Amino acid sequence: MEDKIFKEFLEKKGLKFTKERAAVLKEVFSTHNHFDPDDLLIKMRKKGIRVSKASIYRTLPLLLECGLVEQVEKIDKHAHYEHTFGHGHHDHLICTKCGRIISLFSEKLERLQEKLCKKENFRSISHTLEIRGYCSKCNAKLK
Amino acid sequence: MEDKIFKEFLEKKGLKFTKERAAVLKEVFSTHNHFDPDDLLIKMRKKGIRVSKASIYRTLPLLLECGLVEQVEKIDKHAHYEHTFGHGHHDHLICTKCGRIISLFSEKLERLQEKLCKKENFRSISHTLEIRGYCSKCNAKLK
DNA sequence: TTTCTATTGCAACTGATTCTCAATTACAAT
DNA sequence: ATTGTAATTGAGAATCAGTTGCAATAGAAA
Known part of the structure; x- marks a missing residue:
């Protein structure tokens, strides 16, 4: 461990x-x-x-x-x-209203990123994807 | 403007x-x-x-x-x-060796991210994707 | 045990960002 | 043109996360 x-x-x-x-x-x-x-x-x-x-x-x-x-x-x-x-590894959705953080992982997303790096001849070691916005609850409250 | x-x-x-x-x-x-x-x-x-x-x-x-x-x-x-x-909007590849920054935009990537947000009922406003690693030149030097 | 090097806590420091405040400015109403 | 009001400014002080120097300590190897 x-x-x-x-x-x-x-x-x-x-x-x-x-x-x-x-x-x-x-x-x-x-x-x-x-x-x-x-x-x-x-x-x-x-x-x-x-x-x-x-x-x-x-x-x-x-x-x-x-x-x-x-x-x-x-x-x-x-x-x-x-x-x-x-x-x-996983990415994050961050609610800018309430601060809630939702973790998310998508094999497809990872593969696509890797493909884009290859195109640039870039050897990726790590990455961070943060998406900011409103979570379902806060979005509902906003009307 | x-x-x-x-x-x-x-x-x-x-x-x-x-x-x-x-x-x-x-x-x-x-x-x-x-x-x-x-x-x-x-x-x-x-x-x-x-x-x-x-x-x-x-x-x-x-x-x-x-x-x-x-x-x-x-x-x-x-x-x-x-x-x-x-x-x-675009994303960035950051070479941790020489500091070079490569900008990158992929419609496909954006769409995929949007789809993932929908799945979580998350309304995205903005996002940041940073991929760190070695650019082609530095990677070559590392042999 | 002695020696060597890595490690620790503390406190002083750094450097980026924010705040305070008095003086200035823009603008709408007189 | 003048005044009132609120926003804005610059300068420097304050804050705050993160770092560093240093003397004291700990552990491993000789």
């Missing part, structure tokens, strides 16, 4: 699987929701886990690099993340 | 089409490249146009709101924009 992946990734880079890094990892995987670094800190503090802001900010790029976490929702002012292990 | 669109938008909101706003608009449309607020300020200063940083930061959201400008590449630490009038 994720511990193992992270550990091996760290070892390969000559880095250590410390208890702080383990704690951040655990917290990241304790929920399926999106989060930002500050959320994480607050939640950990509440649980009595001692980690510094700096350690969180230092650990997140590592988790990104080994693919356990993805960055999402770049429209807002601060970075948001979500873990990806267990449920692969 | 864009002046008219902006002016009417402002009037509708009870705001004024001032010379500062006009100057920012003009500058935004003077190039087809992406830009960030600071770029804009520097370029305007060089041309001897007097505007404050604050005015730029206040004008950009208005341009976003009326659709003359879109936000792109939130991946970096600061916001990037591009104007959209004259060449409609």
Whole structure:
């Protein structure tokens, strides 16, 4: 599982699987929701886990690099993340009214994107698709 | 053209089409490249146009709101924009090696996205698709 | 144990963006 | 032309996310 992946990734880079890094990892995987670094800190503090802001900010790029976490929702002012292990890549519909986030995955969409990259001779590594608008509920309320 | 669109938008909101706003608009449309607020300020200063940083930061959201400008590449630490009038929405391939940005538009892709939204009863207003990876040149260099 | 390097927390820092506020301006009504 | 009102401006202070320097600590290897 994720511990193992992270550990091996760290070892390969000559880095250590410390208890702080383990704690951040655990917290990241304790929920399926999106989060930002500050959320994480607050939640950990509440649980009595001692980690510094700096350690969180230092650990997140590592988790990104080994693919356990993805960055999402770049429209807002601060970075948001979500873990990806267990449920692969997907895109997001973001309701700008109520903030609801709907995850979505389409094999067809992925294939089409890949095809478009090929046409440009572009080797894609990752991508983000965010569609903003109104979710069904908010749309109904708008009349 | 864009002046008219902006002016009417402002009037509708009870705001004024001032010379500062006009100057920012003009500058935004003077190039087809992406830009960030600071770029804009520097370029305007060089041309001897007097505007404050604050005015730029206040004008950009208005341009976003009326659709003359879109936000792109939130991946970096600061916001990037591009104007959209004259060449409609498009997506981006971003080379993480050399920073090159390739614009791309696919009717088919747009339609597919729209279809996926319908399935979720989601009314889409705008979207961003960013594909990160290696452009042809960098990919070749990587051998 | 000693040595070496990676890691940590803290606090100071950075740089982008937003806010405050007094002075200015546009415009409609007098 | 003058006034009143509300929007707007510039300058700098404030904020806030994210980063960095550093001294103290921890772990692994010798």
